[in-house]
Amino acid sequence: MARRSGVLELAVLGLLHESPLHGYELRKRVNALLGPLRAISYGSLYPCLKEMVAGGLLATDDEASESAVGRRSRIVYKLTAEGKERLQDQLAEGGPSAWDDDSFGVRFAFFAQTDAEVRLKILEGRRSRLEERREKVTSAFGRTREKLDRYTLELQQHGLESVDREVRWLNELIATERGSVSARPRRVTTK
Amino acid sequence: MARRSGVLELAVLGLLHESPLHGYELRKRVNALLGPLRAISYGSLYPCLKEMVAGGLLATDDEASESAVGRRSRIVYKLTAEGKERLQDQLAEGGPSAWDDDSFGVRFAFFAQTDAEVRLKILEGRRSRLEERREKVTSAFGRTREKLDRYTLELQQHGLESVDREVRWLNELIATERGSVSARPRRVTTK
DNA sequence: TTCGTCATGTAATGGGTTACATGATTAC
DNA sequence: GTAATCATGTAACCCATTACATGACGAA
Structure with a gap:
């Protein structure tokens, strides 16, 4: 049954x-979504689509003879009821898997369809994930700083600043989200 | 013969x-080098080391009975002549493979052992790689800007700023490198 | 007519992870 | 005595890529 990545499936x-x-159009959108890094190829997408159809998440609406003037007959995919349900489940999931490097970008891209509470949870989780990372680097850092040459030092420094920048970005987002969440009564509806 | 990644081998x-x-110590160093992202596991390292030994790049200096008081006998790896040669070849290579996301970090970490001309070439290559990326995003961007929701937009924006920051960093490094290269006569020795 | 883009797919391969297996040593 | 860390390794699996195969359409 081979779950095919989760990230790709969610996208x-x-x-x-x-x-x-x-498929062809879908690939372009997926790649626009994921960014030039971790862009995916046909060799990943088509098999994934097939499996999702087999798994009952998608239905194909073959756009063959009708309306299409020329063109090779395209296979149009749409969500089944089961697919929609799966999407809702995925979007409701705000646990650790959502703050991975891979997942986070995709999760964030679909924030418009995500519950406000979950959004906040994901942003905070992501932030603490990065802070852990930061701490891990700095601690290994202090122990070996003297021994490192200029370039290695420069690299570590730059990496650290990247993380800091990311955290600052998240802070802003969290502040914004908090503003809009606390505006309404905020009854705790966690799941 | 399975080349096992290039990046790991170079590291x-x-x-x-x-x-x-x-091996155990090596893994820690490799992970410190590569950063918490793309950290590798034993399941990658040990087979890789084995292959490198089989390929004649490394020699094992079994630190069993002698000197080691207690401890499980550790297998100490060191470069063979062939290994050193391979390293030099790799470090002399400043072509496109060196400005990949994967490779670049490692290449940079060993800049102290790299020829000044090659350093410059890699930095410039890396920069143009990022600029290509930037352009690709912005062009796909202009076409769809209006249709994107707040979050997707925010994400793209942030990605773009990350690239810009990276480019600025490279600019500084290149300027510094240029300074020290042009200090000496700079006869063109490109390969 | 040839090139670029649209469009779908498969097979081989690659590079890595997780989980497992084993066992010694050190610090509490 | 028991937990953490040191230390080495294997097997099964996962996800994705590359290269290949096929073909139609539109524009230069």
Whole structure:
């Protein structure tokens, strides 16, 4: 049954929720979403789509003879009821898996469809994840600082500043989210 | 013969060039070098070391009975002549493979052992790589800007700023390198 | 007519992880 | 005595890539 990545699956689910698409177009959207790093290829996408169809998450709406003037017949994918349900489940999940480097970007991209409480949880989780990372580096750092050459030092420094910048970004986002969440009564509805 | 990644191999070669090490320690150093992202596990390192030994790049200096008081006998790895040669070749290579996301960090970490001309070439290559990336994003961006929701927009924006920051960093490094290279006569010795 | 883009797919391969297995030593 | 860390290794699996195969359409 091979779950095919989670990230890719989520990206597909989220994009198809907006509108049905065929594979080729879907790939472009996925790559726009994921950014030039971790862009995916056909060799990943098509098998993934097949499995999602087999798993009952997607339905194909073959756009063959009708309306299409020329063109090779495109296979249009759309969410099934089960697919929508899966998407909702995924988006409701704000646990550790959501603040991984891989997942976070995709999760964030679908924040518009995500519950406000969960958004906050993900942002905070992501931040603490980064802070752990930061601490791990700095502690290993203090022990060996003297021994490192200029370049290695420069690299570590730059990496550290990247993390800091990321954390500052998250802080801003969290502040904004808190503002809009606390505006309404905020009854605790955690799951 | 399975080349086992190049990046990992280079990291191992570079670290062992400084001093012989055993696997466990080597792993810690490699992970410090690569950063918490793309940290590697034993399941990667040990098979890689085995292959490098089989390939004649490394020699094992079994630190069993002698000197070691207690402890499980550690296998200490060091570079062979062939290994040193391979390292030099790798470090002399300043082509496109060196400005990949994966490779660049490792290449940079060993800049102290790298020729000044090659350093410059790698930094410039890396920069243009990032600029390509930037351009690709911004062009796909202009076409769809209006249709994107707040969060997707925020994400793209942040990604873009990250790239810009990276480029600025490279600019500084290049300026510094240029300073020290042009200090000496600078006969063009490109390969 | 040839090149770029649209469009779908498969097979081989690659590079890595997780989980497991084993066992000694050190610090509490 | 028991937990953490040191230390080495294997097997099963995962996810993705590359290269290949195929073909139609539009524009230069």
